[in-house]
Amino acid sequence: MAHHTLHMPCTEADIRKLRVGDTVTLQDTLFGIRDATQIHMFDRGRRTRFDLNGHAVIHTAPNVRKVEPTGTNQAGYEAVCIGTTTSDRMERFTRPLMEREGVRIIIGKGGLRDDSARAFQELGGCYLAVIGGAAALETTWITAIEDVDLDDLNPESLWRFAIRDFGPLIVGMDAHGGSLYRDVQSSVEARRAAVLAKLGA
């Protein structure tokens, strides 16, 4: 189990080095994305002015405060609390995020399914698990909200965060077809019969 530090944006070669169970700390830039953002981008054909090529997106809709735009907060938003939502709902957007926008890393909680695992393997991407519900801590890794796009969807806008030492995150799914979630699910299924037998069910 190795630890990696990745400066964003990164390359396919950077991602191929990661293996399930490794840990990763991200630096520099991170994009926040959510259900409505991706429904509008991929089902309704909306485009973003952000270049997501080689970047990481995190499944989030933050708590923010409106402020006067300044040097580090050009968007006029200050972070209140930024955490992570359940990724599973956004499963079908993994491939278009990678194919159309060039995204390399998806960060979330709870994992993604087999279609995403295949997309990560074919296109060179990965899923990094952040601890869900640990948003107060996660907020301390975000130094500024640099910019925002598709803000009519607020809070489900497309956010650009400046980050420092974002992590450690756990490689939940890698670019070699590995998935910690699939492994755990198989092991749980294997235990089910014994658990039910003990319950007399």
Add this chain to the structure above:
Amino acid sequence: MSVISAPDKLRVTPDAIEEAAKLLYIRALKILPDDIKQGFFRLDSTETDGLAKSVLATMIENIAVAERTENLLCQDTGIPIFNVQIGRDVEVDGWALKQAIARGTERATREHPLRSSVVHPITRVNAHTSCGAHVPVIHIDFVETPRTLRLEMIPKGSGSENGSFLQMLIPADGLSGVKRFVVDAAIKAGGKVCPPTILGVGVGGTSDLCMHLAKVAATRPLGSVCADAEGAKLEVELSEAVNSLGIGPQGLGGDSTAFAVHVEVAATHITMNPVAVNVQCHSARRASATFTPEGVEVGF
């Protein structure tokens, strides 16, 4: 917050309710109840999986960071739920109370500010008030306790709420059908519901009552026990079963899948055997304000 006490009645004004609703929403989002904190320490002391232990350690660290930075524990401000218990000899304008709770919720959202997580179900438009049709969810109950009004606030997170399951089993499915349903619900929910969880199980009633019981069970303090002896037995059995599955914190494997399984029961029809599961995530947030002639006490 002012409480005006008549000689033999407790009178609670809408203004006092509004202030309490605002305060409780924000407090619930920031401070985890002691029973949940103790639950974390208990799980941490028995967890045998290395990765699961580090996940629990991050969650415990987050509780401390939230308190130190006076920030929200989780970014999900949830669907606001208010449970109101009105004792005997209490004078309150019920309609005004409901409006006051909504005003307090909206003020918390605007003034803190908080993310409004509430949208119209068809247009998906967010009014940025945390309010909408039938939201905040308000449950009103009448209890025997004299001259007491208790307001409980629960911001119910969506990751865990999406892990809700109902099955209208039939009598021939028996109790074993109920147990099987709960185990399979836990498996289906996996890591999506932010374990370690409190798994709430409703048994009996009608379909809507059964689901409501599951929510009551999921949001009950840790350490509380089902008032029904058979329900209490089921809690022990199912807690052990769910924690033998190996789902673990965040679904990454381990022993700590649920703090507990809680069960609530209601009588049901001779032809029915309904069971429901509702999940509370590890950010199992609650806050309460109790109005008495002596004043207002804020707690969990």
